[in-house]
Amino acid sequence: MREKTEVLVVGGGYAGVMAANRLTKRDDVAVTLVNPRPTFVERIRLHQRVAGTHDAVVDYRDVLARGVRLVVDAAERIDAPARTVTLAGGGSLGYDYLVYAVGSGSADPGVPGAAEHAYPIASLEEAERLRPVLEATGPGAAVTVVGAGPTGIEAATELAEQGYAVTLVCDVLGPYLHANGRRTVAARMARLGVTVLAGPNATVTSVTPEAVRLADGREVPGAVTIWTAGFGVPDLAAHSGLATDPVGRLRTDETLTSVDDDRVVAAGDSAAPSDLPFRMSCQAAGQLGAIAGDTVLSRIAGTEPAPVALAFAGQCISLGRGAGMFEFSRRDDVPVGVHLGGRAGSRLGAGVKELVCRSTVLMLRWEARRPGLVRFPAFVTDPRRREVLRQRSVPAPAGAASA
Template sequence: MTDSTEVLVIGGGYAGVMAADRLTRRDDVRVRLINPRPVFVERIRLHQLAGGTHDALVDYRRVLSPGVQLVVDTVTRIDAAARSVTLADGETLRYDYLVYAVGSGSADPRVPGAAEHAYPIAGLEDAQRLRPVLDAAPAGAPVTVVGAGPTGIETAAELAGTGATVTLAGDVLGPYLHPRGRRSVARRLAELGVTVLDGPGATVTAVTGDTVRLRDGRELPSSVTIWTAGFGVPDLAARSGLSTDPLGRLRTDETLTSVDDPRIVAAGDSAAPSDLPYRMSCQAAMQLGPQAAGTVLSRIAGQQPAPAEVGFAGQCLSLGRRAGLFQVARRTDTATGLHLGGRPGAGLKELICRGIIWQLAYESRHPGARSWWARNDQRSRMLAQR
């Protein structure tokens, strides 16, 4: 009887769960998923948690294969030479292969007063802390959402839908969107009563307990300030002496293998393949997770791993509970002039949110039965030109 191959997956988000489930294709692989929480977090619903319309939690039994052991803890260090990780409780776990899928969170705002007075919303605990603060705010109290990307737009719309007085401040409203899609979002936000401040002068330069200061000198009253501008990644890889890009993502080749160690593979927001990382998104994570697992399984089988392939369909936004927008994109992640808005857009966004959980559950029951990605030929050309 051969010994089992020990594989640790760090991070129980979209990429980590997909990777862990795909790894169960081999009976001689022991898979352990290390995650700080005992439940799966639907990060794409955290704005709903803040607005009080969803708890954004899913039981791991719905999405995680019975063949995966869940370890509820936090990894504090990776020792690549010893092939081991140290947990917060002091325990050491050894591995033959490691999947690094720690995800992303709020970036350091580096704006005076933001860390002390603004509330991030990128993680479960962030949204849970914010919810009672919003509940306690007086009716009509001004709420400022900083950052006009997808998280900021969805948060502003969700809170305005509950009757809050919301201002959204950022350089560009929906920077990913095609101008047609951007105009559609702007109209919906106006219908909800959201005041949108964009352009260079709308950059936030300081935050206090009751104000937000903009670059052009304006000072906005703000009882609750929510920070959605930018994402960062945990510094675990850097602290462990592994090569990372400037944002802290683990540097890998196109098979998602660490440039430092063939036993370490990355997936999701925390991966930087060929220093051309994909957009931080659930869409990319759902594709990279199983492909990271495929790289590990190929190495176990003594085969050459295939390069990862990620294709995009677009970006989906909820604009309150009654409207949404699906921005159609090319596989290269470039927005087109096509979009679906209004109630159909809201219906499609909800269908996608539910469909992602269905995909995770399907993978847990039928690992490897389906692939969820498409080829991006532009990336191949970019790599060839280097």
Template structure:
């Protein structure tokens, strides 16, 4: 009888679930997914959880393949050499391969007072902590949202649509990813909702107090609740475990998503930094990177050379309340174009379809692993890497 190959997937977000499901395409592979929560979190819906329009949770039984074992716990250390992970509960698990998919969360704010008085929103627990605070705040209370990326835009819009008084503090620019044409469209929608938008050099937060936000130009914005959406960070598990990481803490890998330290450790999603040139942190990239990390493991099990990963982007879809939205189109290499679409119900419906289809893809991968690939890949990455290195990169693969 052939022995099982044990694979542990650390992290049950978009990339982790896709990786775990893809691994089940090969017999003889025992897959264990370790996640601190008993349900899958739709991170792209957390702004809806905060405003009460969705709980942002899906039962793992709906999105995980039947052959995947779920352990609800937190990994506190990875012993790569010993092929073992230590759990917060006090136990440990052994494996032949490990997929590192711990994802990302809120960056720890360094602005004085922000960590103490501002509410973060990048994780389930943060959003759940904020929701009752908003519910308890008077309907007329002034709310301040700091950060004008997708999360900030969607949160500010949802709150304003409910009749809340919202100020959006952008820092330098509103929607930094967006083309100026799409940016103007978003600004018009925010104005229609009554959101006060502050941007430019002076609109940088310098301090947060219990009832106000102070800006670089000396202005003080009184507010009952400050919501902080500026910046993402990653868990420090890899660094604490002695694995090589980039400056942000993402696990350094080659182009096959294999750790530069150990051929049996593979990273995926927001916590991976292939060739120290990571792709944009997003659900889009995680849904593609997850299966490719699994394919690297399956290739090594089969004694084959893993393929280099490839991710392609379509742009960004942003809801602006429940009744409007904007789609910013991009090239497959994530460079934005002039093309965008704005609209009312149609764009809101499209964004809802994007959220729905993401969970649908997880379910399809669980039922038919390896049969679905809806993404167009970026073929320009290798050129970028050669330009970065000043020469053609060496073979990234290593034998297991």
């Protein structure tokens, strides 16, 4: 009887679960998923966990294919030459192929006092740590949110809707949004009573238990400071001697295959294909997980994997439980300035946001039941990405001056 090909998926977020489910398409592949937690975390709902409006977790039995073995443990080191992974709980797991999908988390703030006095919410454990602190202060308390990406905006509006006195401190409000989208977000925040401090002078220089200090000398008092500025990735790849980009993401080619080892494939926030990583998001993670799974399946079959091609539809942001916004984008993730939201469309935007949250879990369930079912448009291409890669490969003209 032919032995099965052992594939180990490290990380059980959107990318890891999608990859694991896709890999069960072949009966001769044994898939093991290693994850530190026994439940799947809906990361895009963690701000709701903080606000107490959703628990943000799903049983793995609801999203993982039956053939996937779940090992609840953390990976400490990858020995690529030996094809083994050392686990924090002791022992190790071998593999024929490895999918590196460790995701992202809170970045080191690098600001005095932030690590001691601010509360990040990039993980389930961080959200659980913050929730009782907010409950102890109660509605009406002053809360400062640092950072105005999707997490910061959603946390600020959710808490303001519950009666907290929220101040949002940032460089740019919604840096990934079109100017039209930013105006909609700002208007909604004004209606909720959120104070927005933005610009270079609003750079945080230190955090104390009672306040946030800004570059222009201002102090923003607050009972709680929530830190949402920036994401980092685990150092597992670097610690294991694999090539990473400056942020720590695993460096791969366009098929998501490690530049060091063709038995290691990356997916999600922790992947840096051709040193042109995609924006960290669940929208990218799910697609990258499917592509990573397809790459491994192609290598097992002895065929050439297809290059990465992602299809972005837009960015969806909740603005409290009763409002939201969906901003349309080009397929390469560039906003086009058209969105659902504003005073008239805010409830529709909230409905779209909830639909997006539910659909991300539904896609994992569909893939678990029928591996290969979740397919993204075959016509998807990214001309700008292809042009950047082409320019990189063009040799310099003869006699060109060197830098």
